[in-house]
Amino acid sequence: MYDIIVIGAGPAGMTAAIYARRAAKSVLVLEALSYGGQILNTPDIENYPVEAHISGFDFSTKVYEQTKALGAELVFEKAVELREENGIKVVITPKNRYEAKAVILATGSENRKLGLADEDTLVGRGISYCATCDGNFYRKKVVAVVGGGNTALEDALYLADLAEKVYLIHRRDSFRGEETSVERLKEKGNVEFVYNANVTKLIAEKRLKAIEVTDKVDGSVRTIELNGLFIAVGRVPENQNFASLVQLDDAGYVMAGEDCHTSCDGVFVAGDNRTKALRQLVTATADGAMAATEAAKYINSL
Amino acid sequence: MAVIEVTKDNFEAEVLQSEVPVLADFNAEWCGPCKSMRPMLDELAEGNADYKIVSINIDDEDELAEDYDVTSIPCLVVFKGGEEVNRSVGLIPRDAIAALVEG
Numbered sequence A: 001m002y003d004i005i006v007i008g009a010g011p012a013g014m015t016a017a018i019y020a021r022r023a024a025k026s027v028l029v030l031e032a033l034s035y036g037g038q039i040l041n042t043p044d045i046e047n048y049p050v051e052a053h054i055s056g057f058d059f060s061t062k063v064y065e066q067t068k069a070l071g072a073e074l075v076f077e078k079a080v081e082l083r084e085e086n087g088i089k090v091v092i093t094p095k096n097r098y099e100a101k102a103v104i105l106a107t108g109s110e111n112r113k114l115g116l117a118d119e120d121t122l123v124g125r126g127i128s129y130c131a132t133c134d135g136n137f138y139r140k141k142v143v144a145v146v147g148g149g150n151t152a153l154e155d156a157l158y159l160a161d162l163a164e165k166v167y168l169i170h171r172r173d174s175f176r177g178e179e180t181s182v183e184r185l186k187e188k189g190n191v192e193f194v195y196n197a198n199v200t201k202l203i204a205e206k207r208l209k210a211i212e213v214t215d216k217v218d219g220s221v222r223t224i225e226l227n228g229l230f231i232a233v234g235r236v237p238e239n240q241n242f243a244s245l246v247q248l249d250d251a252g253y254v255m256a257g258e259d260c261h262t263s264c265d266g267v268f269v270a271g272d273n274r275t276k277a278l279r280q281l282v283t284a285t286a287d288g289a290m291a292a293t294e295a296a297k298y299i300n301s302l
Numbered sequence B: 001m002a003v004i005e006v007t008k009d010n011f012e013a014e015v016l017q018s019e020v021p022v023l024a025d026f027n028a029e030w031c032g033p034c035k036s037m038r039p040m041l042d043e044l045a046e047g048n049a050d051y052k053i054v055s056i057n058i059d060d061e062d063e064l065a066e067d068y069d070v071t072s073i074p075c076l077v078v079f080k081g082g083e084e085v086n087r088s089v090g091l092i093p094r095d096a097i098a099a100l101v102e103g
Helices: A011-022 A037-041 A056-069 A131-138 A150-160 A179-188 A281-301 B011-016 B032-045 B062-067 B094-102
Strands: A002-007 A027-030 A073-075 A081-085 A088-092 A097-105 A109-111 A142-146 A165-169 A191-194 A197-205 A207-215 A221-225 A228-231 A235-237 A267-269 B022-027 B052-057 B075-080 B083-089
Touching: A002 A011, A002 A088, A002 A281, A011 A027, A011 A037, A011 A056, A011 A097, A011 A281, A027 A097, A037 A056, A037 B032, A056 A073, A056 B032, A097 A281, A131 A150, A131 A228, A142 A150, A150 A165, A150 A179, A165 A197, A179 A191, A197 A221, A207 A228, A267 A281, B011 B022, B011 B052, B022 B032, B022 B094, B032 B052, B032 B094, B075 B094, B083 B094
Parallel strands: A002 A027, A002 A097, A027 A073, A097 A267, A142 A165, A142 A228, A165 A191, B022 B052
Antiparallel strands: A081 A088, A088 A097, A109 A235, A197 A207, A207 A221, B022 B075, B075 B083
16 A cells, blocks of 8 residues: 555646655556646746746656656556545556555646537547647648637637638637737737637548538528637546545536645645646646645644 | 658658558657657567557658648557558557557
């Protein structure tokens, strides 16, 4: 049995492992994919103290090496279930069963999908969730961005400098994102705003060729021919597998304050999957420190 | 066998004419998820002769990326007998990579 199992090896989870090891607790980190998490998609981090510029990959690799050097064990298996048996926390993966005195949930979040037919199969064939990753493939082409928050606006701004034309499709008549970004988009000249509209169909022939957009006000349907569709409609936390043990809010985030305590004794949460006001690298690592410290305190009190 | 770097000059010989299935990894220097996946590909390439793994840098080889409609990376494409038979986009775990080419 481990003292602490950390689920997720992003910045929050790995920082939790670092603090837990420094509190002399045995630590297992379970990761479904590869260490780093969402920050891997960031080519240049400019707002994390100490280094003015570092790539998400280099950042993750450094934290990973630090975590390993301190003696945390990392296993690449996906945690599919968390349960409590006689006061012991049990984490199930497709291959194994692990036990611990305390668990830290640091699973982060994933891209929210539109939920349209063929959306999954067209990823990489015209559909993308990351403009800075895939924008270069659409030089001088026609693209659309769906969404109304800052990510959607920033994606549209980024793409407007590359693509021939950018449609910005939003289900409301005004944007949640920053007004300055909206003004800059209006000045671009190659951005067409499509308000009060939902993307209702993907039209593909091997790859995405067009989309159908339905006007929410009058119900009219318009077909837009394009090469790429960038979906920026937010993120969803990856907490479904733990919902039976810890309380989630309506959006699926684990309910916890700054102390990272969940509704279940001995289960803590750190990073983007926690209810919080600001989801940034620095707040994720801060959560990791807090959750591990609280977990160590909990174990010492047993 | 190590992962082989492929350009448009040796693509025909290494990929299309290959006698064993080929797993082609379309990647770029600036792509974090691609870099995280690379050690898994190196590991799979070592100690197996059933298939080979090649790496294609899409910034240097934009024609190959265009020919195979790669619009998002990391993108893994499996070729058998010169034809594409399978594809996966995005970071996936080691077991899923192996299943893509072995399955």
